[in-house]
Amino acid sequence: MSALNLKKGSSRKSAYDLRDPNSEVIETHTIACVVDNEAGVLARVIGLFSGRGYNIDSLTVAEIDHLGHRSRITIVTTGTPAVIEQIKAQLGRIVPVHEVHDLTVEGRTVERELALFKVAGTGDKRVEALRLADIFRANVVDSTLESFVFEITGTPEKIEAFAELMRPLGLVEVARTGVAALSRGES
Incomplete structure (x- = not known):
């Protein structure tokens, strides 16, 4: 702890770089x-x-x-x-x-990722997948009687959270673009 009671590296966006460059923290x-x-x-x-x-x-x-x-x-x-x-x-x-x-x-950044999810299911699992997709603002880009393909854009954490919820509902396949990022502000 420092004199200001700040834990080293507590804020990666801080104006003060308090991280120890020799630490073994990943x-x-x-x-x-x-x-x-x-x-x-x-x-x-x-x-x-x-x-x-x-x-x-x-x-x-x-x-x-x-x-x-x-x-x-x-x-x-x-x-x-x-x-x-x-x-x-x-x-x-x-x-x-x-x-x-x-x-x-x-500094602050905007990070987004695009992902496509193929989810197979019928009955209640199909209804639940559509309900969750609506909550996550995922779009249905393809639909058959046996499966959906959802398109979702957001932070990597949002994409991962959506994937975790879709796994028990019949997640078959995932395609992710990777992160696109820009710094916020004018610089």
Whole structure:
């Protein structure tokens, strides 16, 4: 405990970075990179992670500037604070990488993920799946007499909560896009 009775690392969004970079606490970070949109760039970024044994929890890539030939790679990864710093430093050294931002420590962010869920069921389970989908604001994008395909957008936690509720109702298959994230505000 510090003199202010703040527990170290109690707020990852705090203006004061109270986390110990040498701690063994595993943290989840969302890292956004702006890269050249050319062949092999994604392979080099992924190679950095696989070559050093870092895990990627989520990965999304899309072109953001057609005229400038730039893409944005959003990576959700876990590690100790020292490992996260090492990942950011190594990403910054890759030649086609123009910017590296750790959205987790740079301030408030908006994070969303899209998921499709195929749920099979009849009778009461079918009715319950539709009721839960309504509560979670999931859309029915396909329906047969035996199954539904739901589309849901939200935070990764919301997606996971929906999945947990659908499992006992006949969840057959899940497809997730991965996290897309932007920092809030003007910067």
